[in-house]
Amino acid sequence: MQSADLQLDWLRAFVAVVDAGSLTAAAPHVHRSQSALSMQLKKLEDAIGRPVLTRGPRHLELTVTGIELLGPARRMLELHTEALAILHGPEIAxxxxxxxxxxxxxxxxxxxxxxxxxxxxxxxxxxxxxxxxxxxxxxxxxxxxxxxxxxxxxxxxxxxxREPLVWVGAAQHEAWRRNPLPVAIYESGSRARRDALAALTAQRRTHRVVYNSASLAGQLAAVESGLAVAALTRCSVPPGLQILGAKHELPALPSMxxxxxxxxxxxxxxxxxxxxxxxxxxxxxxxx
Known part of the structure; x- marks a missing residue:
């Protein structure tokens, strides 16, 4: 290690980027611009003499050095927070x-x-x-x-x-080709259910509800087994399922x-x- 001094601002920037997954997402959490955050990381890596993060295909990834540093960095920031609490007032409980x-x-x-x-x-x-x-x-x-x-x-x-709603299906089953379209849907009263069924009705796409559930796991099981397609929030779609759209003759969906x-x-x-x-x-x- 080239320097014994690791400034808290550098460690705070490092932990924030790891937690958020990118410089862009981390910047608001530490109240700094993306360029300032990048500079903090560079200073940290210069002090250590080795990189702590590398850019992966989808997001930043920890190096071996970064993995070793992450735990101690979190503990140092926690101790700093404890010290401030002692000086400035009781801890929230x-x-x-x-x-x-x-x-x-x-x-x-x-x-x-x-x-x-x-x-x-x-x-x-x-x-x-x-x-x-x-x-x-x-x-x-x-x-x-x-x-x-x-x-x-x-x-x-x-x-x-706002979280987009998307149609999802299992590519190997191609349930979207069936007529009427089999649909797995959220529970009665949910906004996602209402919007998905309204979009199909507006498109005049013949459909039938084959699975009702408030459970995300249940809907995913229905899709993965080829029983139906489903309208899900985009953040909940697992890698193994396919997001469907106009080329599958399915209507656009609004965001939640x-x-x-x-x-x-x-x-x-x-x-x-x-x-x-x-x-x-x-x-x-x-x-x-």
């Missing part, structure tokens, strides 16, 4: 009841929880994974403090971003408005305030 649909959990909630845990290790989180049709009334009743939801109507919660919804009962709860702020900071897209 408490419990949060948080809801998220299955299809958003891995792609969107994971970076939120990772960043939150680094800053607020004393908060206990109870996670409920259900579809938005179930989560929304639970937030309204105060059974959940916060939920990441697909909006069922305009102005519900605080808009974070993804929002964070907070219960009235959770107002003035510091732990929930912190989680709400973390969700906005991590997930909100410019222009929405």
């Amino acid at each position: 408490g419990r949060i009841n948080l809801g998220v649909p299955d299809d958003y959990a891995a792609s969107y909630l994971t970076p939120v929880l990772r960043s939150f845990a680094t800053r607020h290790a004393g908060v206990e989180i109870t996670l409920v994974c259900e579809q938005s049709t179930s989560l929304i009334p639970k937030v309204t009743r105060g059974e959940l403090d916060l939920a990441l939801i697909s909006r069922d109507r305009p102005q519900r919660g605080t808009l974070l971003f 408005e993804v929002a964070v919804l907070r219960s009235k009962a959770s107002q003035r709860m510091p732990a929930v305030d912190a989680m709400h702020e973390q969700m906005l900071r991590t997930l909100r897209k410019a222009g929405d």
Whole structure:
């Protein structure tokens, strides 16, 4: 190693890029431009004398040195956070009841929880994974403090971003060639179900619902077995399935408005305030 000094800003930039998957995605989290973030990484690599990240086919990938550094870097940042908490006030504690649909959990909630845990290790989180049709009334009743939801109507919660809906199928089965079109669909009352069926009706595509489920895993099983095609959020499509479109004679689908919804009962709860702020900071897209 060429230098014994590893500045916290360099390590913070490194961890942020690893967690976000790219310089572009990481920049807002550390309140720096992409070019400034790139410069921080270069200074870190110059100090170490070896690269910590390489550009892969889809995103940045850790080198062997990067893998070795990641754990100690996280611990150093956690200790820094603890030191600031000691100097500037007590650590936030408490419990949060948080809801998220299955299809958003891995792609969107994971970076939120990772960043939150680094800053607020004393908060206990109870996670409920259900579809938005179930989560929304639970937030309204105060059974959940916060939920990441697909909006069922305009102005519900605080808009974070828009998630495309796409048709998916298994290439080896070509269920999209059948007439009527067999469809696996979300539960009654869901916005995704309503939009998908409306698009097929508007196209005058003959179809029949062969599988109803609020479970993402169940819909994926129906598609993978060749039973049907499905309309899913793009973030939930696994690599083995094919995204379908106009060349498969399927209509375009609208995007889902993804929002964070907070219960009235959770107002003035510091732990929930912190989680709400973390969700906005991590997930909100410019222009929405």
